[in-house]
Amino acid sequence: MRGVTDGGADRRPDRPLWKVLVISLVAAAATIYLIASSMQGAVLYALTIPELVARGSAAIGQAVRVQGTLVGRSVVYDASRPLLAFELRDGGYTLRVEYMGARPEMFRDGAQVIVEGRLRPDSVFEAQAVLLKCPSRYESAGPADAAEAQRR
Amino acid sequence: MSGLALLLAAAAVGYVSYPLLRQCSERKPGAAPAEAEEVEVGGILYESEAEWALERLLGRACAGTPTATARTSRTDLEGQIEAWVASVRDERRRTRAGRRVLCQACGKPFRPGDHYCARCGQPHPAICVHCGARYRLGDRFCTQCGAAVPGGRER
Amino acid sequence: MIAEAGRAALLLALAMATYGAAAAVLGMRWQRPGLLQSARRASLATFGLVSLAVVALAGLLLGRDYQVLYVYEHVSSSLSTLYAASALWAGPEGSLLVWLWLVSFCALFVGRSRWAWAREVQAYSLAAISLTQGFSALVLCTVSTPFILLPARAADGRGLNPLLENLAMVFHPPALLAGYAAYAVPFAYVVGALIGGRFDRQWLRSLRGWSLVAWAALGLGILIGARWAYLEPAWGGFWTWDPVENASLIPWLAGTALLHVVAAWERRGVFRMSAAALAIGTFLLCMLGTLIARADPVGGSLHSFAPSQAGYLVGGYLVVAALACTWLLLRRRRELRGAEAVEQALSREGAILVGNLLLVGLAVAILLGTLFPVFTQALWGVRITLGGAFFERVSRPLALAGLLLLGLAPLLSWRRTEAEVLRLVLVPVGAGLGTWLVLAGMRRFSAPAALAFAVIAFAAAGSVQELLRSVSAWQRLGSVAPWAVEAGHLRTNRRRYGMLVAHLGAAILAAGVAGHGLYSIEREVTLQRGESVTVGPYEVRFEALSSEILPAKERHVATVGVYAGGRRIATLRPEYNYHHSVRDYVAEVALRSTLRDDLYVAVTGIAEGASSATFRVRLHPLMLWLWVGGAAILPAAALAVWPAKHPSLRAAAAGGVRRR
Numbered sequence: 023m024r025g026v027t028d029g030g031a032d033r034r035p036d037r038p039l040w041k042v043l044v045i046s047l048v049a050a051a052a053t054i055y056l057i058a059s060s061m062q063g064a065v066l067y068a069l070t071i072p073e074l075v076a077r078g079s080a081a082i083g084q085a086v087r088v089q090g091t092l093v094g095r096s097v098v099y100d101a102s103r104p105l106l107a108f109e110l111r112d113g114g115y116t117l118r119v120e121y122m123g124a125r126p127e128m129f130r131d132g133a134q135v136i137v138e139g140r141l142r143p144d145s146v147f148e149a150q151a152v153l154l155k156c157p158s159r160y161e162s163a164g165p166a167d168a169a170e171a172q173r174r
Numbered sequence: 175m176s177g178l179a180l181l182l183a184a185a186a187v188g189y190v191s192y193p194l195l196r197q198c199s200e201r202k203p204g205a206a207p208a209e210a211e212e213v214e215v216g217g218i219l220y221e222s223e224a225e226w227a228l229e230r231l232l233g234r235a236c237a238g239t240p241t242a243t244a245r246t247s248r249t250d251l252e253g254q255i256e257a258w259v260a261s262v263r264d265e266r267r268r269t270r271a272g273r274r275v276l277c278q279a280c281g282k283p284f285r286p287g288d289h290y291c292a293r294c295g296q297p298h299p300a301i302c303v304h305c306g307a308r309y310r311l312g313d314r315f316c317t318q319c320g321a322a323v324p325g326g327r328e329r
Numbered sequence: 330m331i332a333e334a335g336r337a338a339l340l341l342a343l344a345m346a347t348y349g350a351a352a353a354v355l356g357m358r359w360q361r362p363g364l365l366q367s368a369r370r371a372s373l374a375t376f377g378l379v380s381l382a383v384v385a386l387a388g389l390l391l392g393r394d395y396q397v398l399y400v401y402e403h404v405s406s407s408l409s410t411l412y413a414a415s416a417l418w419a420g421p422e423g424s425l426l427v428w429l430w431l432v433s434f435c436a437l438f439v440g441r442s443r444w445a446w447a448r449e450v451q452a453y454s455l456a457a458i459s460l461t462q463g464f465s466a467l468v469l470c471t472v473s474t475p476f477i478l479l480p481a482r483a484a485d486g487r488g489l490n491p492l493l494e495n496l497a498m499v500f501h502p503p504a505l506l507a508g509y510a511a512y513a514v515p516f517a518y519v520v521g522a523l524i525g526g527r528f529d530r531q532w533l534r535s536l537r538g539w540s541l542v543a544w545a546a547l548g549l550g551i552l553i554g555a556r557w558a559y560l561e562p563a564w565g566g567f568w569t570w571d572p573v574e575n576a577s578l579i580p581w582l583a584g585t586a587l588l589h590v591v592a593a594w595e596r597r598g599v600f601r602m603s604a605a606a607l608a609i610g611t612f613l614l615c616m617l618g619t620l621i622a623r624a625d626p627v628g629g630s631l632h633s634f635a636p637s638q639a640g641y642l643v644g645g646y647l648v649v650a651a652l653a654c655t656w657l658l659l660r661r662r663r664e665l666r667g668a669e670a671v672e673q674a675l676s677r678e679g680a681i682l683v684g685n686l687l688l689v690g691l692a693v694a695i696l697l698g699t700l701f702p703v704f705t706q707a708l709w710g711v712r713i714t715l716g717g718a719f720f721e722r723v724s725r726p727l728a729l730a731g732l733l734l735l736g737l738a739p740l741l742s743w744r745r746t747e748a749e750v751l752r753l754v755l756v757p758v759g760a761g762l763g764t765w766l767v768l769a770g771m772r773r774f775s776a777p778a779a780l781a782f783a784v785i786a787f788a789a790a791g792s793v794q795e796l797l798r799s800v801s802a803w804q805r806l807g808s809v810a811p812w813a814v815e816a817g818h819l820r821t822n823r824r825r826y827g828m829l830v831a832h833l834g835a836a837i838l839a840a841g842v843a844g845h846g847l848y849s850i851e852r853e854v855t856l857q858r859g860e861s862v863t864v865g866p867y868e869v870r871f872e873a874l875s876s877e878i879l880p881a882k883e884r885h886v887a888t889v890g891v892y893a894g895g896r897r898i899a900t901l902r903p904e905y906n907y908h909h910s911v912r913d914y915v916a917e918v919a920l921r922s923t924l925r926d927d928l929y930v931a932v933t934g935i936a937e938g939a940s941s942a943t944f945r946v947r948l949h950p951l952m953l954w955l956w957v958g959g960a961a962i963l964p965a966a967a968l969a970v971w972p973a974k975h976p977s978l979r980a981a982a983a984g985g986v987r988r989r
Contacts, residue, residue, distance in 0.1 A: 179337035
């Protein structure tokens with residue numbers, strides 16, 4: 023259906039407009055550059071505690087992310103600074119961690135904790151971020167747990 | 175509780191296989207919906223002529239032609255809309271006419287239900303009388319509107 | 330017994346869905362109307378059977394039947410009815426069941442007999458969605474079944490983590506699941522149309538409608554999740570760039586791109602291939618999202634369910650579907666390539682093209698960042714993750730560029746923009762420049778912050794200007810052609826206002842994000858009774874502490890007075906509760922929200938003898954704007970999807986154009 027006011031050039035280009043191509047290429051290139059440049063300084067090696075220990079002195083100063091189980095009785099929290107010190111264990115090894123920030127919730131014995139930061143020369147891990155795994159979604163109960171629940 | 179499971183299975187299978195046993199058609203239910211009020215002007219689809227008119231007032235419609243600005247007089251715009259309404263009305267009348275099926279030999283339109291042309295006796299071409307879509311070879315019902323193919327084997 | 334019934338129902342649903350898919354395809358190939366009708370009935374039967382399974386699981390949860398493993402894991406006797414019912418989606422098996430139910434519900438609409446649709450497209454769409462249902466039912470029946478029984482009935486369940494006992498957590502998973510499920514419909518429609526080889530106008534309308542519904546549902550789900558993250562874990566943020574969070578954001582970004590290309594297709598017939606690819610891609614990304622949520626291939630995610638074999642099944646489905654759909658797209662590329670193309674860069678199509686490049690670029694960047702550890706592990710054997718800083722750095726420039734386009738696009742015309750119209754851009758540019766000049770002069774605002782707010786002002790001003798112009802043009806139209814405005818302003822212009830509301834909401838949300846990200850203040854102090862701390866313009870004084878022993882928890886409520894300029898303006902009651910179920914304290918945040926800022930107070934410790942308490946007090950400027958702007962998704966989508974009432978041409982032709 024044509025309206026009476028339809029007029030003007032009814033040009034339908036056979037090949038896509040070069041301006042559109044150029045803009046698309048520029049946008050794509052800019053995005054790729056953005057991704058690449060954002061990666062610098064944000065790269066973290068994801069290691070377990072045994073792996074971190076195995077690296078020895080090579081691991082000092084490297085930005086890493088480590089996961090471990092919290093040793094409840096090791097938690098010391100000084101709210102005035104604030105400074106949170108605790109220990110994580112995994113695979114028989116223990117890692118001392120210090121975090122200049124607030125104590126997260128559900129920070130109790132047995133919690134799965136992820137820390138991001140660097141290992142100091144004195145073998146204490148200086149954490150920039152401390153995260154906890156969402157507890158109820160993490161455990162997958164088996165019949166063994168249920169049997170234990172029954173005995174209680 | 176396998177009894178309950180069997181009952182469920184029987185009910186589901188029965189419900190689902192009922193159409194296989196009965197004669198059923200693919201004809202669409204109910205009446206045809208109202209024609210859409212969409213209009214296409216200058217290669218752009220508008221939801222209605224009201225939307226087109228509004229876009230025109232906003233200075234965006236009908237690219238390539240002088241667009242209405244604040245300076246366009248009221249009678250100018252009204253006249254344009256009136257003329258356009260008339261042209262669209264004509265266009266619709268013509269399209270509605272084109273929906274009827276014409277005999278390929280003599281050009282006489284087929285009446286609904288005709289299997290052969292009333293004037294020259296040519297057999298009906300493979301076009302669905304209800305919606306104008308082409309049948310494919312071997313079709314028993316039209317893939318566009320579901321009407322049964324006359325003369326096709328009904329199941 | 331109920332568990333038996335549920336399991337049987339799921340098994341039958343699997344059979345029905347598979348049969349339905351086969352019947353739809355064969356009914357079309359063999360031209361048997363009976364088979365097609367049977368396929369539609371199979372879709373209905375699947376819905377009924379899955380509903381039965383859902384009712385069974387809900388009954389088990391509410392009845393606290395601890396012999397069922399799923400009930401034992403997620404419910405306890407002390408849990409209220411609401412949270413016991415919401416345990417339906419607390420675990421991976423239950424949430425998969427709810428997802429299947431939602432997809433089955435959507436499938437009912439796909440199977441409906443439609444007037445204007447080609448039979449082929451409808452049949453193949455039904456087959457596509459039935460296959461998806463069948464696959465989910467397969468996972469539910471084999472590796473991820475909710476109806477496993479324990480050897481003997483347990484005394485009590487493990488119950489819900491108190492962090493999840495929040496109203497937002499009741500609504501967040503279902504909203505998200507509804508969004509994921511609803512994207513199965515555009516997927517099915519596009520697959521059906523690709524197989525049938527035809528792309529009709531009515532089909533396109535349905536595609537647009539469902540894309541909007543799914544987009545709104547998913548967006549709201551993400552927003553509710555962010556609200557929970559803001560309230561419950563007492564850290565003051567709302568987004569952690571966790572893999573599971575990203576897994577929901579990526580399909581939403583793709584879905585936003587889908588909305589725009591479908592609109593462009595409807596108006597101008599362009600971007601057909603992109604629309605088809607995006608419809609398929611968005612759904613596959615949703616499936617990838619569920620894969621990341623339950624299988625946690627990236628490792629170290631905060632949210633994930635424990636790894637399960639369901640992950641491999643879903644991964645397999647993704648690969649097969651991606652290959653099959655790519656082949657379909659290539660096969661139909663000739664039909665998809667229309668006669669139309671983008672004619673001028675400065676047009677609405679051009680803006681949509683660039684905007685979609687940004688959206689898809691952001692989605693790809695987030696996807697790469699999320700899956701980075703998987704790639705590095707596969708290539709080099711070592712897991713390297715990208716921290717939150719990567720995502721922040723990538724998203725900020727792209728979001729700002731997107732906001733610029735957002736403000737510009739409503740001004741542009743389809744196909745070609747007249748130079749005259751461009752003078753309209755002066756007002757939003759003026760607003761942006763003005764904002765930038767004002768803010769750059771103030772010490773508080775750094776150059777990037779001033780730029781961000783200037784761009785936001787530009788976007789908001791562009792949308793508001795277009796709103797006002799539309800209203801005034803409508804008045805003019807009413808005086809010139811009264812028959813055109815008979816149906817009413819809002820009724821005729823729903824799509825337009827939907828778009829403008831959505832764009833304005835996005836600008837407001839961006840302002841909230843900027844305020845929170847750039848200017849939040851935090852103080853963590855230990856206060857004696859009567860002591861206070863100053864945060865921004867507010868003084869927060871610790872006044873009293875009360876305790877209450879309840880069966881499930883020990884409740885400690887601190888009363889805190891808020892003063893501004895010496896005058897008391899509010900009383901807040903943050904809580905610090907000891908939950909026996911987890912043997913730990915959980916803080917409940919107290920919030921004072923105004924349009925200017927949010928005052929956020931949480932207790933993080935109580936000293937022995939309750940003489941003093943440690944508080945975390947935060948100030949978040951413009952936080953409310955984030956929720957308000959995000960919530961605009963709902964009215965915007967509702968407006969755009971609601972079929973509009975247009976004046977009938979026949980009536981106008983019959984009555985003639987009335988003169989003034």
